[in-house]
Amino acid sequence: MSIAYLKLDSDFDVNSIASGTLFTGSTNAGQIVLARKYDGNLEAGILKLQYEVSGQSPCYVGGLNVKDFSGCFVAVGTVTDGTNTLSYTYDMTTKNMNGRxxxxxxxxxxxxxxxxxxxxxxxxxxxxxxxxxxxxxxxxxxxxxxxxxxxxxxxxxxxxxxxxxxxxxxxxxxxxxxxxxxxxxxxxxxxxxxxxxxxxxxxxxxxxxxxxxxxxxxxxxxxxxxxxxxxxxxxxxxxxxxxxxxxxxxxxxxxxxxxxxxxxxxxxxxxxxxxxxxxxxxxxxxxxxxxxxxxxxxxxxxxxxxxxxxxxxxxxxxxxxxxxxxxxxxxxxxxxxxxxxxxxxxxxxxxxxxxxxxxxxxxxxxxxxxxxxxxxxxxxxxxxxxxxxxxxxxxxxxxxxxxxxxTNESKEEFKIEGFKKKMTCSELANISLQYRNVICVTPGVAETCRGTCLGTCGCYDDPNQEYLNKQETEIVGTCEDLFTDFKYAEKCNKIENLLFFCPDVCDGWCDHIPFGKK
Structure with a gap:
């Protein structure tokens, strides 16, 4: 970020102006220049102004191989913050410094x-x-x-x-x-x-x-x-x-x-x-x-x-x-x-x-x-x-x-003040991101549903992912088949590879978030 060092013609106390105050001035071509007061190593009689990053007229100087002075303050002129109008002199070739x-x-x-x-x-x-x-x-x-x-x-x-x-x-x-x-x-x-x-x-x-x-x-x-x-x-x-x-x-x-x-x-x-x-x-x-x-x-x-x-x-x-x-x-x-x-x-x-x-x-x-x-x-x-x-x-x-x-938190519950019914983390995960974020800033919710508020938890399993039987000798179904089986939790406990192939179904996230409705 480029900072202009303007030498003021008067003994104006620059400390009386708050950091970040917006000033306007002009270029050699008469275009408006926007810059804000920059605090740091204040020197008497020197007003430091940081050029606006979003400015349309660039002032690219310093150590750059290709310089552009078209957006710099005019060498002799005035700047104003709407209250104070200050006259200055400025050497755009040498009196620009980098901030960060x-x-x-x-x-x-x-x-x-x-x-x-x-x-x-x-x-x-x-x-x-x-x-x-x-x-x-x-x-x-x-x-x-x-x-x-x-x-x-x-x-x-x-x-x-x-x-x-x-x-x-x-x-x-x-x-x-x-x-x-x-x-x-x-x-x-x-x-x-x-x-x-x-x-x-x-x-x-x-x-x-x-x-x-x-x-x-x-x-x-x-x-x-x-x-x-x-x-x-x-x-x-x-x-x-x-x-x-x-x-x-x-x-x-x-x-x-x-x-x-x-x-x-x-x-x-x-x-x-x-x-x-x-x-x-x-x-x-x-x-x-x-x-x-x-x-x-x-x-x-x-x-x-x-x-x-x-x-x-x-x-x-x-x-x-x-x-x-x-x-x-x-x-x-x-x-x-x-x-x-x-x-x-x-x-x-x-x-x-x-x-x-x-x-x-x-x-x-x-x-x-x-x-x-x-x-x-x-x-x-x-x-x-x-x-x-x-x-x-x-x-x-x-x-x-x-x-x-x-670790699984889908069945964890929380209660928001003013609401009668408790909500589970998996129910929270099914709410649109915009409203989920509002709920997640409510005291206690993010601590209970940490992964849900982070966005880690949800029904991300591939519904067409096939899984094997307990002996791992043959394919017996897909994650969607498992989800539709009301005894899925029992199967997940018996068949170890299900935790690998269909982890979200087994963890209960798909109870409230249908496949493809992430």
Missing amino acids: TLSGLSSVLNVDMANEANFKIFETYYGRADYSYHWVTSAFEGTSTNFTRGNADFTNYSLIGKTEAIKKGSVHMGVGHYALHEFENALKLCELDVDSRELSRARWDEGVALYTGSMEGTEGTDRQGKFPYTLAEKRCENFKTCGDGADSSDDNVKSWVNINLMAQFRRGKSALFQKDCDGAQAALDNISSLIYIPLIQSTLRYAYMAQLLQGDNSDQNEQDKVKAEGAVFAAAVLPKVYAIDPDAAEIIYANMKTGATETVFSEVKDAFESVYHGFRINCNQIGGLIEASSDTPYDGAERCRANTGL
């Missing part, structure tokens, strides 16, 4: 995020607090990292490989983690004795902004951004997890991940407004699970592509790009895997690390699936890597069948 930068978001992690749960997982794995900054700078310099685990050797990386390591590392090891920090920071403010509601909500909003970015547009369907939101949109097309039911690959439909993350963002902000710190923490717990889904999908995608490319005559640049992307996406999720199961993390790292001589997709897939329970996610949310031309999964890349998410 990708480097800054990565290098301050160790200072701002100490003792935060998400950060500690990564610091423990990598053995240093500046893991994101160190990854990116090592890629820039073409050297090896100095981590306790998960090292990367960029010595022989091509320019294309380094580019991917730098770009993806900056975003998914830096920006994404700083977004989580902003949510954590909002909770710290919530827990203070002073009334800090406004500031805590501002920090929460900053987390949402960092997750989404400014290039995605106002509707969130452009898929033009560079930040984590857009990755979730792209991966839902690849894994057929778009839409409310996580069952579409339509690029006009939002990803299941973002639909549910936005609901959690709203839930958390509402809780902060009410000084409900526990409610905000519950929202953050869900965010901390959902945010990893696109990273897991990305690691799986590039693991599959890397194995396909090995040994053929594919373009070397394409091979470098695929392997580099696989390595950096794995690096962004490995610490969380390690916290659940170190052995699974080692399997994924061995297959995806920089310079890996071989990548075996099935090993990576199996290792991830073994820890889904620890992420509090399931196979349905990850989906299967599909072939775009046929909209069907690649061989060996199908969605896993076992619902390895949270």
